[in-house]
Amino acid sequence: MQTEFCKQLGVEAPIFAFTHCRDVVVEVSKAGGIGVLGAVGFTAEQLKEELDWIDAHIGDHIYGVDTAIPQKYEGMDKTSPEELVAMLQDAIPEQHRKFAEKMLTDAGVPAWPEGDDEVTLSFSAIQAQALVDEALTRPKCRMIVNALGTPPEDVIKQVQDSGRLIGALAGRLKHGIAHKNAGLDFVVCQGGEGGGHAGEVSSMVLWPQMIDAIAPLPVLAAGGIGNGRQMLAAMSMGAQGVWMGSRWLISNEAQAEPAQRDSYKSATSEDTIRSCSFTGKTARMLKNDWTDAWEREDTPDPLPMPLQGYLTFDAVRRTHRYAGSGDCQKIAFNPVGQVVGQMNEESSCRDIMYDLLTEYADALDRVNSISSAG
Amino acid sequence: MQTEFCKQLGVEAPIFAFTHCRDVVVEVSKAGGIGVLGAVGFTAEQLKEELDWIDAHIGDHIYGVDTAIPQKYEGMDKTSPEELVAMLQDAIPEQHRKFAEKMLTDAGVPAWPEGDDEVTLSFSAIQAQALVDEALTRPKCRMIVNALGTPPEDVIKQVQDSGRLIGALAGRLKHGIAHKNAGLDFVVCQGGEGGGHAGEVSSMVLWPQMIDAIAPLPVLAAGGIGNGRQMLAAMSMGAQGVWMGSRWLISNEAQAEPAQRDSYKSATSEDTIRSCSFTGKTARMLKNDWTDAWEREDTPDPLPMPLQGYLTFDAVRRTHRYAGSGDCQKIAFNPVGQVVGQMNEESSCRDIMYDLLTEYADALDRVNSISSAG
Numbered sequence: 001m002q003t004e005f006c007k008q009l010g011v012e013a014p015i016f017a018f019t020h021c022r023d024v025v026v027e028v029s030k031a032g033g034i035g036v037l038g039a040v041g042f043t044a045e046q047l048k049e050e051l052d053w054i055d056a057h058i059g060d061h062i063y064g065v066d067t068a069i070p071q072k073y074e075g076m077d078k079t080s081p082e083e084l085v086a087m088l089q090d091a092i093p094e095q096h097r098k099f100a101e102k103m104l105t106d107a108g109v110p111a112w113p114e115g116d117d118e119v120t121l122s123f124s125a126i127q128a129q130a131l132v133d134e135a136l137t138r139p140k141c142r143m144i145v146n147a148l149g150t151p152p153e154d155v156i157k158q159v160q161d162s163g164r165l166i167g168a169l170a171g172r173l174k175h176g177i178a179h180k181n182a183g184l185d186f187v188v189c190q191g192g193e194g195g196g197h198a199g200e201v202s203s204m205v206l207w208p209q210m211i212d213a214i215a216p217l218p219v220l221a222a223g224g225i226g227n228g229r230q231m232l233a234a235m236s237m238g239a240q241g242v243w244m245g246s247r248w249l250i251s252n253e254a255q256a257e258p259a260q261r262d263s264y265k266s267a268t269s270e271d272t273i274r275s276c277s278f279t280g281k282t283a284r285m286l287k288n289d290w291t292d293a294w295e296r297e298d299t300p301d302p303l304p305m306p307l308q309g310y311l312t313f314d315a316v317r318r319t320h321r322y323a324g325s326g327d328c329q330k331i332a333f334n335p336v337g338q339v340v341g342q343m344n345e346e347s348s349c350r351d352i353m354y355d356l357l358t359e360y361a362d363a364l365d366r367v368n369s370i371s372s373a374g
Numbered sequence: 375m376q377t378e379f380c381k382q383l384g385v386e387a388p389i390f391a392f393t394h395c396r397d398v399v400v401e402v403s404k405a406g407g408i409g410v411l412g413a414v415g416f417t418a419e420q421l422k423e424e425l426d427w428i429d430a431h432i433g434d435h436i437y438g439v440d441t442a443i444p445q446k447y448e449g450m451d452k453t454s455p456e457e458l459v460a461m462l463q464d465a466i467p468e469q470h471r472k473f474a475e476k477m478l479t480d481a482g483v484p485a486w487p488e489g490d491d492e493v494t495l496s497f498s499a500i501q502a503q504a505l506v507d508e509a510l511t512r513p514k515c516r517m518i519v520n521a522l523g524t525p526p527e528d529v530i531k532q533v534q535d536s537g538r539l540i541g542a543l544a545g546r547l548k549h550g551i552a553h554k555n556a557g558l559d560f561v562v563c564q565g566g567e568g569g570g571h572a573g574e575v576s577s578m579v580l581w582p583q584m585i586d587a588i589a590p591l592p593v594l595a596a597g598g599i600g601n602g603r604q605m606l607a608a609m610s611m612g613a614q615g616v617w618m619g620s621r622w623l624i625s626n627e628a629q630a631e632p633a634q635r636d637s638y639k640s641a642t643s644e645d646t647i648r649s650c651s652f653t654g655k656t657a658r659m660l661k662n663d664w665t666d667a668w669e670r671e672d673t674p675d676p677l678p679m680p681l682q683g684y685l686t687f688d689a690v691r692r693t694h695r696y697a698g699s700g701d702c703q704k705i706a707f708n709p710v711g712q713v714v715g716q717m718n719e720e721s722s723c724r725d726i727m728y729d730l731l732t733e734y735a736d737a738l739d740r741v742n743s744i745s746s747a748g
Contacts, residue, residue, distance in 0.1 A: 001745045172644070173715075193576035201643045202567035202576040204598030204607065205712040209643065224578030233578065233607035235744065236737050269575045269583065270546070338579040341547075363610050364745060370609065371375045371738060 001357070005186060005218040005240035009034070009142055009165065010062060013357060014241030015231070016188075016220055017349070018066060022050045022057075023253035027349035029061035032357075036064035036243075040147055044130035051138050064143035065135040069128040069151040088310045096300045096311055103293060108326020109318050129155070136162050143167065148197060149175070150182045160185070169222070171199030173206070173213055180214040187219050188243045194223030195246050195337035197283045198274075203234075211238040226339040228359025232367075235360075246337045252348045257323035261346065263334050269341030278316065278333050280308030286340070290315075290331035375731070379560060379592040379614035383408070383516055383539065384436060387731060388615030389605070390562075390594055391723070392440060396424045396431075397627035401723035403435035406731075410438035410617075414521055418504035425512050438517035439509040443502040443525040462684045470674045470685055477667060482700020483692050503529070510536050517541065522571060522655075523549070524556045534559070543596070545573030547580070547587055554588040561593050562617045568597030569620050569711035571657045572648075577608075585612040600713040602733025606741075609734075620711045626722045633698035635720065637708050643715030652690065652707050654682030660714070664689075664705035 003014045015033035017024060025035030037054070039047050047065075054063060132155060135141045144159045146168035159166040160183075167186035170176035171194075176187045189210040190196075191203025199206070203223040211219045221234035222243035231242045248254055250261050263286055273287040277294035280303055285291065294302050302308045312333070319332035336343075347355075377388045389407035391398060399409025411428070413421050421439075428437060506529060509515045518533045520542035533540040534557075541560035544550035545568075550561045563584040564570075565577025573580070577597040585593045595608035596617035605616045622628055624635050637660055647661040651668035654677050659665065668676050676682045686707070693706035710717075721729075 003744055173642070191576065191578065193579050199644075201712055201715075202565065202578065202598055204565065204577045204604060205567050205643050205715065208601065208603050209716060224576055227582065229582050229611040230578060232610040232741070235741050236606040236610050237603040238737070238740070268547070269579050270573075338575055341575075341579065342583060361745070363612070364741065366612070367606070367609050367738065368742070370377055371735070 001360075003218075003235075003240045005220075013353070014220075014235070014239075015353065015356060016064070016241055016243040017248055018222075018243060018245040019248045019254070021248070021253060021255045022054050023255070024248045024251060024349055025054055025063050026057045026061075027251075027253050028248070028353060029058055029063050031350045031353035033353055034062060034064060034143075036066050036143070036145060038147070039065050039067045039131050039135075042131065043127070044134050047131050047134050051134065051141070055138060055140060058140060062140050062142040064145060065131070065141055066145040066147055067128050067131045067135075068147040069132065069149075069155055071149060071152055088307060091307055092303065092311050093300070096303065099293075099300050100311060100315055103290060103331050104315055104318060107289075107328055107331045109328045109331070110322050110325055112314060112318055112321075132158065136164070145169070145188060150178050150184070153182070156183055167220070169197075170210065171197065171206075172201070173209055176210045176214050176219075180217050184217070186240070187214060187217060188222050189219050189239075190243070191223030192274075193284070193338040195272075195284050195335050197279070197281055198223055198337075207234065207239060208237045223337060224339055226342050228356045228361070229363045230339075231356055232360050232363045246339050247343065247352060248349065249336060250343050250346050251352060252346055257320070259324035259329055260320065260332065260334060263323075263329050263332065264336060264340055265344055265346075267336070267340045269338045272336060272338055272340060276302040276308065278308065278312050278335075280305035283335060284337055286332075286334040286336060288330050288332065288334075289327075290333070293331075375734075377592075377609075377614045379594075387727070388594075388609070388613075389727065389730060390438070390615055390617040391622055392596075392617060392619040393622045393628070395622070395627060395629045396428050397629070398622045398625060398723055399428055399437050400431045400435075401625075401627050402622070402727060403432055403437050405724045405727035407727055408436060408438060408517075410440050410517070410519060412521070413439050413441045413505050413509075416505065417501070418508050421505050421508050425508065425515070429512060429514060432514060436514050436516040438519060439505070439515055440519040440521055441502050441505045441509075442521040443506065443523075443529055445523060445526055462681060465681055466677065466685050467674070470677065473667075473674050474685060474689055477664060477705050478689055478692060481663075481702055481705045483702045483705070484696050484699055486688060486692055486695075506532065510538070519543070519562060524552050524558070527556070530557055541594070543571075544584065545571065545580075546575070547583055550584045550588050550593075554591050558591070560614070561588060561591060562596050563593050563613075564617070565597030566648075567658070567712040569646075569658050569709050571653070571655055572597055572711075581608065581613060582611045597711060598713055600716050602730045602735070603737045604713075605730055606734050606737045620713050621717065621726060622723065623710060624717050624720050625726060626720055631694070631697035633703055634694065634706065634708060637697075637703050637706065638710060638714055639718055639720075641710070641714045643712045646710060646712055646714060650676040650682065652682065652686050652709075654679035657709060658711055660706075660708040660710060662704050662706065662708075663701075664707070667705075 011034045012032040017028035017035045020038045028035040143165045165185040168179050169188045171190045190198045191206045192198050192200045218240035220241045220243040221239035225242045226247045234242050274282045275291040316333045385408045386406040391402040391409045394412045402409040517539045539559040542553050543562045545564050564572045565580045566574045592614035594615045594617040595613035599616045600621045608616050648656045649665040690707045
């Protein structure tokens with residue numbers, strides 16, 4: 001089972017696993033799909049370390065790297081990362097800092113250890129360029145994906161000249177069309193039920209519109225896919241592959257504390273919310289006291305991106321590392337799509353891949369038997 | 375192409391057309407699907423007239439009737455329809471009446487003609503019981519669907535004893551489970567992208583969960599289906615049929631003024647909103663000045679159901695009849711799902727049915743060819 005896009009890329013099964021965990025990248029690629037490492041938040045040094053590990057463990061298989069490459073602006077090359085950090089720090093009101101810190105303290109979440117205080121500024125072109133440069137030194141990295149917006153012209157050229165494919169996420173029709181006009185090789189089209197920065201139109205409605213609007217550009221379907229029947233639904237509508245993020249969060253290989261896994265496993269599909277409270281831009285995550293708190297009238301409003309993300313950087317890393325401390329899960333950052341309601345059991349990436357493909361085949365048999373009846 | 379549920383019902387194609395227009399019911403049933411007349415808002419006399427017409431035109435084909443049968447409560451049989459009207463009228467604040475009337479007047483929407491002043495109170499059990507009784511006198515009416523909630527026990531028994539099937543809409547998992555426990559024959563499971571009173575979980579995520587949760591009860595998939603690829607997606611996930619409402623709104627046979635059709639045809643999938651402003655319960659419709667107005671802080675809040683629906687009864691009928699007058703479309707009630715973005719051309723119900731089945735077959739061929747490749 002191979003789509004045209006899979007053939008172009010050299011992958012057996014049209015399953016794209018978006019993940020921040022290198023082990024998931026390796027396991028999915030080895031099982032016939034392709035792991036795509038989410039590198040937003042990594043420094044170039046961290047990415048180098050992760051890719052060294054992946055290259056050493058993935059065998060002859062290939063993988064991708066996902067990052068956030070903003071459009072460039074006049075004078076941005078004159079600002080050093082250190083200057084950017086200082087600018088952002090100055091721009092965050094003291095009231096916001098105190099409000100966030102108080103919630104962390106009240107919930108009993110320990111402070112980040114002294115000395116381990118590295119700050120990354122992923123949402124800057126300087127950082128993103130360094131990540132792309134690093135990824136392009138790896139022969140087994142065959143695709144670059146931009147998480148937010150159309151990448152700048154020179155990055156598109158750089159990736160394509162290296163013989164690799166470059167694509168980008170799109171949660172709105174007009175974004176997909178802009179990607180096509182910019183010359184990207186594919187689009188990851190994410191419906192509103194998806195985790196992270198999704199739009200408002202659902203997968204069922206958005207995917208076929210996107211596929212028609214940017215044909216013959218390949219579309220990978222994202223948002224709401226966690227099993228083989230949902231995968232068949234996406235392929236039925238004309239997708240060239242499925243892009244899944246949430247499903248791997250409770251895989252055995254994911255780096256996540258038991259308390260965070262429990263939050264995902266016990267949540268229903270009604271327990272997510274689209275909230276600006278972590279990144280400053282609407283993203284889907286588990287609803288909790290943190291997401292409620294930033295919506296109340298008597299509390300500070302979330303700052304625009306990238307300020308809110310910079311403000312909550314500490315909350316994100318602390319609630320992940322100390323997921324089981326005190327009431328941490330009441331304020332933790334647990335990004336996930338509505339598909340969380342069907343994620344109830346932990347299993348290996350290999351088993352998830354096997355289940356996806358088996359259920360896909362069974363569902364296709366069933367549909368074929370209906371169509372030949374009556 | 376016939377599912378088990380279709381066989382049970384005696385229908386060729388698993389396409390269920392929800393519509394308020396008798397012509398659509400007849401045309402869809404004659405084309406191999408089944409039309410389901412939405413009778414909410416009809417008096418028993420009006421329903422009799424519509425069903426007489428349908429019976430006379432539908433030939434040997436069958437149809438369904440959809441209504442809203444609330445659970446019964448102590449003493450409700452002691453209240454006459456006239457007393458209910460008076461109670462509801464008393465319960466609506468003068469401020470709300472004036473606000474609604476001013477918007478209609480400012481938009482240049484003519485008043486309803488004197489003498490044509492019949493008030494229906496569909497959301498009362500007295501009314502709903504009369505509709506069910508009327509429907510059950512018709513041999514060609516083979517299914518009853520409840521639009522909101524689980525129908526009362528005696529109505530379920532009444533319908534089933536007559537040899538017909540009874541089902542109900544469900545936008546949340548727990549509602550579908552309640553329907554099953556009450557002994558219904560099928561569930562129409564509607565994702566959040568659907569028109570009318572849908573929930574928040576999308577079709578892609580909700581359908582397979584519902585199918586698993588209430589198996590072996592048949593599930594009809596609703597919300598986000600307007601073409602054959604979307605239909606195949608629904609069947610891929612295990613639905614026994616597709617329930618479509620929006621798609622028929624701009625069919626040649628629909629009763630709708632050109633101005634309302636134009637609003638639907640020009641809308642994108644980003645132009646709908648879930649709003650309480652017409653029925654008092656969140657329902658998806660085209661976003662406009664009316665839906666905005668009831669959300670502002672300086673305006674009255676929508677009343678709870680059924681009060682808001684009673685308050686806006688006049689706005690609904692006037693904005694439908696005088697759809698092209700003045701700025702009517704800026705305040706008109708145009709209920710529809712996100713699928714509206716792909717509804718750009720008017721055509722006959724027969725052509726819509728043909729396109730659905732042809733695209734379904736083509737999409738299935740394409741998926742089969744992917745699966746046999748590689």
